Amino acid sequence: MSDLADLPELLPDPSDRPDAAGLPRHDVADLALAAQGRSRIDWADRAMPVLRQIRERFAAERPFAGVRIAACMHVTTESANLMRALAAGGAQVTLCASNPLSTQDDTAAALVAEYGIATFARNGIDRDGYYAHIGAALDAAPHYVFDDGCDLVNILHTERTDVLGGVRGGCEETTTGVIRLRQMAAAGALRFPMVAVNDTDTKHMFDNRYGTGQSTLDAIFRATNTLLAGRTVVVAGYGYCGRGVASRAKGLGAAVIVTEIDPTKALDAAMDGFQVMPMSAAARLGDVFITVTGNRDIVRREHFAVMRDGAILANSGHFDIEIDITALAELAVEVPRRVRPSTDEYVLADGRRLLLLAEGRLVNLAAAEGHPAAVMDMSFADQALTAEWLHTAGRDLIPGVYDVPTAIDKDVARMKIETMGIEIDTLTPAQVEYLSSWEHGS
Numbered sequence: 001m002s003d004l005a006d007l008p009e010l011l012p013d014p015s016d017r018p019d020a021a022g023l024p025r026h027d028v029a030d031l032a033l034a035a036q037g038r039s040r041i042d043w044a045d046r047a048m049p050v051l052r053q054i055r056e057r058f059a060a061e062r063p064f065a066g067v068r069i070a071a072c073m074h075v076t077t078e079s080a081n082l083m084r085a086l087a088a089g090g091a092q093v094t095l096c097a098s099n100p101l102s103t104q105d106d107t108a109a110a111l112v113a114e115y116g117i118a119t120f121a122r123n124g125i126d127r128d129g130y131y132a133h134i135g136a137a138l139d140a141a142p143h144y145v146f147d148d149g150c151d152l153v154n155i156l157h158t159e160r161t162d163v164l165g166g167v168r169g170g171c172e173e174t175t176t177g178v179i180r181l182r183q184m185a186a187a188g189a190l191r192f193p194m195v196a197v198n199d200t201d202t203k204h205m206f207d208n209r210y211g212t213g214q215s216t217l218d219a220i221f222r223a224t225n226t227l228l229a230g231r232t233v234v235v236a237g238y239g240y241c242g243r244g245v246a247s248r249a250k251g252l253g254a255a256v257i258v259t260e261i262d263p264t265k266a267l268d269a270a271m272d273g274f275q276v277m278p279m280s281a282a283a284r285l286g287d288v289f290i291t292v293t294g295n296r297d298i299v300r301r302e303h304f305a306v307m308r309d310g311a312i313l314a315n316s317g318h319f320d321i322e323i324d325i326t327a328l329a330e331l332a333v334e335v336p337r338r339v340r341p342s343t344d345e346y347v348l349a350d351g352r353r354l355l356l357l358a359e360g361r362l363v364n365l366a367a368a369e370g371h372p373a374a375v376m377d378m379s380f381a382d383q384a385l386t387a388e389w390l391h392t393a394g395r396d397l398i399p400g401v402y403d404v405p406t407a408i409d410k411d412v413a414r415m416k417i418e419t420m421g422i423e424i425d426t427l428t429p430a431q432v433e434y435l436s437s438w439e440h441g442s
């Protein structure tokens with residue numbers, strides 16, 4: 001049920017005004033790509049049955065009637081289906097990109113021309129254009145925001161305080177964004193409730209692990225066509241993403257080395273059968289380096305100095321700060337050469353060639369298509385249901401970072417296994433009684 005009586009109407013909404021062609025506000029690369037984009041969005045939709053069910057219910061119940069949502073996310077076929085679900089629920093949605101290299105231009109075109117969703121995203125846009133697009137999304141004066149990495153929330157609190165007062169809450173998609181939000185909340189800077197969608201089991205246990213695991217390797221193959229069998233892959237960070245990447249690389253026949261700073265994660269990697277060592281040692285051994293730490297300066301000058309000729313460098317962490325590209329460029333004796341799409345070759349003074357993929361940005365989104373739709377089905381079902389919850393039960397929350405209610409997480413898991421044809425047991429009354437008592441012993 002939506003009740004907008006107390007939602008502030010700060011600004012006249014510019015995205016209400018279609019242009020001469022009847023299209024919503026937009027800045028996309030080429031509207032002629034819309035038909036191709038639609039066909040790819042439909043293809044993703046086939047693998048997203050949970051989100052589809054939610055979209056159908058939203059279309060019937062219209063929980064977001066009169067609500068404006070601004071989303072800053074990777075503009076892919078999967079997020080397009082999330083935008084469709086929110087729009088079906090009555091929301092007026094404006095989308096901008098959360099990364100300059102992850103935008104699928106055909107998807108962006110289809111969102112505008114086929115689905116009437118205001119969209120600001122062009123693949124390869126420069127830094128100024130990237131932030132101008134976030135600004136354009138915020139011009140819609142949103143009631144709720146969806147973020148992936150916290151850039152939009154950051155801009156709201158620094159440069160766009162004119163629309164800050166109208167925001168009632170939002171959802172954050174990724175680990176790095178949640179970390180930034182918690183820092184904002186601890187500093188007393190966060191001005192509205194944000195829900196850490198990343199932290200649901202149905203998101204990070206599957207999206208971060210299986211999604212990043214598969215799509216990161218997919219991107220490395222598309223960019224280099226390299227063979228992993230018999231090669232040494234160094235995975236920096238053994239969190240949810242790192243575990244997925246390491247296990248997939250192992251499955252393809254690579255010898256996997258893990259680097260970590262957390263003793264428990266290092267132990268986990270060791271007991272999963274991987275070699276664990278510092279980057280200073282791994283740098284000499286690796287053929288392929290994959291960073292997924294969410295931290296900066298993981299692969300540095302001293303590591304480049306000892307790497308093998310032909311070493312491949314890829315990052316799947318949220319920002320392009322994990323591989324020290326400035327140091328790599330300083331070590332190079334020539335201007336880097338684009339030897340294949342998404343692959344830049346840096347030649348060092350002794351003739352060794354190091355291959356940087358996707359300019360050090362999220363490789364799985366920049367050099368491939370991001371996670372498969374089947375896994376984003378759960379992440380975006382979480383997002384859609386969390387937004388509905390925020391707009392109803394969550395409306396009295398004070399500023400801070402909140403967990404998604406467990407009931408939503410379990411609902412998404414239940415719906416997903418049902419769509420996969422999986423049945424599970426239910427507790428018997430005796431089991432319920434046993435689990436809630438303390439008297440039973442040996």
Ligand SMILES: NC(=O)c1ccc[n+]([C@@H]2O[C@H](COP(=O)([O-])OP(=O)(O)OC[C@H]3O[C@@H](n4cnc5c(N)ncnc54)[C@H](O)[C@@H]3O)[C@@H](O)[C@H]2O)c1
Nearest residue numbers: 174175176237239240241260261262293294295316317318
């Ligand atoms: N590529 C994608 O599509 C995608 C998907 C989900 C998350 N992410 C991003 O990937 C990053 C990792 O996410 P996660 O969910 O695995 O986080 P996580 O917190 O579960 O894991 C990160 C791991 O990196 C380790 N680490 C930190 N600094 C390190 C260092 N200097 N050397 C080695 N290890 C170090 C931590 O100890 C931790 O175990 C984040 O930036 C997240 O936003 C990317």
